[in-house]
Amino acid sequence: MPAYPFDEIEPKWQRYWAEHHTFRTPEDVDPDAEKCYVLDMFPYPSGAGLHVGHPEGYTATDIVARYKRMQGVNVLHPMGWDAFGLPAEQYAVKTGTHPRDTTERNIANFRSQLKRLGFSYDWEREINTTDPDYYKWTQWIFLKLHERGLAYQAEVPVWWCEELGTVLANEEVIDGKSERGGYPCERVPMRQWILKITDYAERLLEGLDDLDWPDSTKQMQRNWIGRSEGATVRFPLANHTEELEVFTTRPDTLFGATYMVLAPEHPLVDEVTTEEHADAVSEYRQQAQKKSELERTELQKEKTGVPTGGYAINPVNGKEIPIWVADYVLASYGTGAIMAVPGQDERDWAFAEKYNLPIVRTVQPPEDFDGDAYTGDGPAINSGFLNGLDVDTAKDRITDWLEEHGHGEATINYKLRDWLFSRQRYWGEPFPIIHVEGEAKPVPTNDLPVELPAIDSYNEILEQDAALSPLGALDDWVATTDPQTGQPARRETNTMPQWAGSCWYFLRFIDPHNDEQLVDPEKEAYWMPVDLYVGGAEHAVLHLLYARFWHKVLYDAGVVSTQEPFQTLVHQGLILGETEYTAYVDADGAYVSAEHVDEGTDTRTGTDVSPQPVEQEDIQKDDDYFVLMAHPEIRVDARSHKMSKSRGNVVNPDDVIDEYGADALRLYEMFMGPLEQVKPWSTSDVDGVYRFLGRVWRLIIDAQGDTQVVGEAPNREQLRVLHETIQKVTDDIESLSFNTAIAKMMEFVNAANKWDAVPQAIAEPFVKLLSPFAPHIAEELWARLDHAESIAHADWPEFAEEHLKREVVEVAVQVNGTVRGTIEVAPDAPEADALSTARADDNVARYLDDGTVRREIYVPGRIINFVVN
RNA sequence: GCGAAAGUGGCGGAAUUGGUAGACGCGCGAGGUUUAGGACCUCGUGCCCGUUAGGGCGUGGGGGUUCGAGUCCCCCCUUUCGCACCA
Structure with a gap:
């Protein structure tokens, strides 16, 4: 039996939020009203579905979005799909399945997985880069680039990847291998579309100065630009x-x-x-x-x-x-x-x-x-x-x-080079370009979008021998006429790289259904820039540099009002698999201590050793090393590895939700440690936050399922504990220190459990504090505390200084810098009083008697130190 | 090789301007409760000595500044992440 009925209340509130449009973005807002645009890097909907890394960043932004909403701020918190890309097409090559079918299926899966986590996205603004209504505007931006002389064709040596069947940008090739898949690439000269990002090198460099981004990311961009x-x-x-x-x-x-x-x-x-x-x-x-x-x-x-x-x-x-x-x-x-x-x-x-x-x-x-x-x-x-x-x-x-x-x-x-922008793929945005007598001409904007040719199955392309670009095989589509002159023309058969759609999607979220404009300028001016952007450090250069480049071009073209799109950027740290202990054995089955092992060989003999997993119970720590309990002279490796299918250490969020619920998963991901840090997953640690939620539930709901708070006025201590919690949780959300905010709420519950009864006036603010982190249980408790409206728009509690004051505090008393006792005095006790209380402590007195007091240090409410010799 | 970040209990991690190191959680130990539990509650838990009182040692290593250092300064070691002939 679960500690509390998460399996009932989570679906219930997810339905409620959808039916009541609880998280719909405010429309027709007062231009002076405070706003907060909280954005996740939208995912590529892969066939593998969500992994536990996704909800990490998404939970962080969701907490901020919910918190800001409760403070009465207008919040834009959207989600969408970066759905063009190679994997769907590679799958198509293998199976003939149309990439659109694969993509739709994957999106449906991602969407339902995300919805199970209870994120407060405005799903009415969902966008999909493969939707013609979306890529119409991607093409429109390309025409802007073209019009401004920033898109040109040239015969240049480019990276060709045989395996992927396309060229790749310099940035997508690492040590001669494709960034995606690690396939070998070679330099060949080809005629390609290129974007003149180098024209913006200086501005891309200068713009970094005023951004609230991790220094390491700014540094990487500076190095990449390489002035x-x-x-x-x-x-x-x-x-x-x-x-x-x-x-x-x-x-x-x-x-x-x-x-x-x-x-x-x-x-x-x-x-x-x-x-x-x-x-x-x-x-x-x-x-x-x-x-x-x-x-x-x-x-x-x-x-x-x-x-x-x-x-x-x-x-x-x-x-x-x-x-x-x-x-x-x-x-x-x-x-x-x-x-x-x-x-x-x-x-x-x-x-x-x-x-x-x-x-x-x-x-x-x-x-x-x-x-x-x-x-x-x-x-x-x-x-x-x-x-x-x-x-x-x-x-x-x-x-x-x-x-x-x-x-x-x-x-x-500059080291920065122009951006190779064309790919020989089907599953990408077609260029809005036609070729007339060898001249590239832009397609008029009112003819946009240039849609991908409809094909029933990808086999139609496979069967044809398209030497370089799949679209080139579709004669009916390629052959067209110049709308201005009526001359026969050929469509551009390259498509844009996956980066194109993600270069501007944050703008479309502001006005996703506008078919007249990319974005309404008034709305753009209100919502931009993005106030908090959270995503992986792997995009430190590519996506973030490309998006900044397009944004500056759009700024120059008068389409947007800010020079930079993302004011504050945070990278969530990678979540690694559970810590694994590995011993090594040689061919005879004898243990080889880990310090002698390097890349699978015994460094002393050069013979091969094989890794052997060891259970944690069979391990002990000997000084700085982990050793086998049965063979203390044999050291073992203890480390966590990146989750991967091949290693078999992938944790599926669906399984965690089935067992512990979405609130527990959200809470655990935030409790693991600082958001930006790399952290190992530990399923047994999920128990901790799950028990906490159970304690919260039982604090307010009794064994019969009835609400058990009391109407009495809270006492001083209860108020102090509550207000300390309000202060800490509020400060910690502001600084994205979610792990310590949760620790503080745990302390609150530990304290409250010792009370005879919990006053309603204490329970309600606490449930509000919890609600951004664990929204389902908070909604349920809020409803059971007799509220008809969702907690999502309840007022965020404010702490009052008067409740934080303590009458007495514990002050450590040191003699020569070593603590010899503690005393209880008023936080602002006069020095003479505090020192005499300190001297009166038996143990302190013992040390003072040993010599002459040369100096007395008193920091009120903190410390007393006697210097004696 | 260059650059950046980080090293704290068995584990994940806390620690305003330098001011009681180890909050909170996992794990572990003891007790309670329950028909039972991998449920729940209470207490304990850095290491060592001591029955207690208390003492010694402790934030990667070494030095320094200070009444006082996880925090500041110098040197070294390790790990992780970037970059890698950019003239």
């Missing part, structure tokens, strides 16, 4: 008219440039290569091209390169310096070419040493410097007119000189 100040320097080429342009952050070291390096892909390689070196260079380039990005990084210890035989002329001293080709220079950064200054650059030093290239120091290292390249500050040497200047001054001086002589200028460079 660096330096100079462009143009080196004339010996025997050629062209110049070789490089970017350097150290123009002050120009006199020390002893060779040049071109990336293998650099367009001038053929120009500068002499006949004598042509074969070697061409072979090197082929080798470099074959290397995957992974191999390049793996082989980074050893730099390689070949001379071209060509020479450049150092503009500052007229010296001829050799030009090399080496793949330690990246084609995609700067100009794809560098001036190498081994004296002040460790990479160049390593290369110069290997190939016996000259090294000239142009900064005087300190006397005790014994390294190779010196990258620190110091006076310039061997540098003509720069000699004696410190690095910063020398940079300024040489930059001026370059500008005066037309050899270069100050330059700011």
Whole structure:
């Protein structure tokens, strides 16, 4: 039998909320009324359904939304589906199932799972990025980008992933493998749509300053944008008219440039290569091209390169310096070419040493410097007119000189590259573009949306041989006419990447059914920016950078009123599986202590060992290590792992709800620890919060199921306990410290259980405090306390200072910093009184008698310390 | 290698400006209650010594500042997460 009837009351209140539109967002609000836009990163509805990580962030935002609502704030708290994407299409490729069918099924599953958790979303604002009424506006925004010159097509080397059958953005490829799925990718040149995010690099960087985001996330974005100040320097080429342009952050070291390096892909390689070196260079380039990005990084210890035989002329001293080709220079950064200054650059030093290239120091290292390249500050040497200047001054001086002589200028460079925006997939937003006589023309906005062609089954596409893009196989759809000229035209057959829909969905929630505008400007001005945005740290760069970029474009286009979309951002920490204890055994079945094991082998013998799970009962702690109880000399590993199907440690929220109820699950997820921290799941710990809810229930409901609160006025202690709880819970919600808020409510219940009876005037405010955390039980208790209206819009309790006061407090008495006793005095007791009470304590007196009191420290209500010797 | 964050009982975790370390929960122990319980209630629970009173030691390690340090400063170790030839 459950400790309280959660299985009845949870569905009951979920029905009530839906029928009464309890969480409908206020319409036609007073523009001056306080608002709070509380947003979760909307999920991709995967086939696997919800995992326990989802409700973590969702519960946090739900608590804030419910709390703000009770404070009379207008709250927007919506939910939707980021439903375009590769998994549904990969499933379609395998089974022929239309991605729309898969997606609809998954959404239905996600929705019902979410509803079981009792979140206070305004479900009437649910959006779905695959809905033509939604992606009409995604396409509309693309046209804005196009109109503003921020979307262009180019033949560029892109990451092609054979397995996924599409190209991917740089950001989606990690170490030469796709971010999703980990499939190998290769660089191939293809004609693609590209968004000019680099035009916004500076603003994307500056905008970070005023955001209330985790520092680490801001830092990651800064690193990704990668601003660096330096100079462009143009080196004339010996025997050629062209110049070789490089970017350097150290123009002050120009006199020390002893060779040049071109990336293998650099367009001038053929120009500068002499006949004598042509074969070697061409072979090197082929080798470099074959290397995957992974191999390049793996082989980074050893730099390689070949001379071209060509020479450049150092503009500052007229010296001829050799030009090399080496793949330690990246084609995609700067100009794809560098001036190498081994004296002040460790990479160049390593290369110069290997190939016996000259090294000239142009900064005087300190006397005790014994390294190779010196990258620190110091006076310039061997540098003509720069000699004696410190690095910063020398940079300024040489930059001026370059500008005066037309050899270069100050330059700011960014690591950020333009955003590869097209994918060769069916299940994405079609581009609102037609091609007429080879020219890309935008589809007029009143012809939007350009809908995905209807197909009965994905097999229709599979059966056709669509070389690159599935849409290209559908001739009826591709062939169209230019609405302006009537000429025959072909539709763009690429689709947009999954990021597109999530770049602006927070705007659509504000006005989800508007078919005239993306969002009504008045409503947008009221609700934006998002006041609290909660989602995983895995989106620290991609989604959050792309969305900021689009938002700034929309701001420039006058569509939105704020420069930044998300004012406050919080990442919920990952929830790991239950802690696992692992012992290791060798081939003979003998235990191998964990400190000798590294990646499945015994480091002493090199033989394989196999992991063996151990129950917690068979483990003990010996100093800093866990060991087997039966073999204390054998250490075992104790750690929690990321939940995964393959490891079999996934916890399904539905199972937890079946056993403990949604309120307990919500409460546990918040009680585990700080929201932003990584935390291991522990099902036995769910018992703790579940028991707490049972105690809350029995505090107010007796064994017969009747309400048992009393009408009497509360006493001083009851008021103090209540008001301390109000204060703590309120403060903790504001700071998102939900774990300590719950601990305080537990303390309240522990205290209240000792009372003979609970006054209604105490029970009611407490139920309100509990309601954002455990809304179902709170609604039920609220109703049983004789309220006809939902607690969702009841007034949040306020604490009164007068009830927090204590008559006496316990003060620790230390002698020489060690506590020797405690005394009870008024919190504001005069020093003389407090000290004499302290001296009167028997144990304190013992220590005072041992010497002379040299000093007395008294912090009222806190501590007394006697310094004695 | 570079950057950031974090190391507190058997476990998850608490601790305003430096002021009684271990709130709250799990687990464990004792008792009560119940036909029974993996239900519920009460008490105890950092480690060591001591029957009690009390004492010693304790927030990754070492040093320092202070009447007083989990908290501040310096050095080191470990873990996690980013980035990784960006000129």
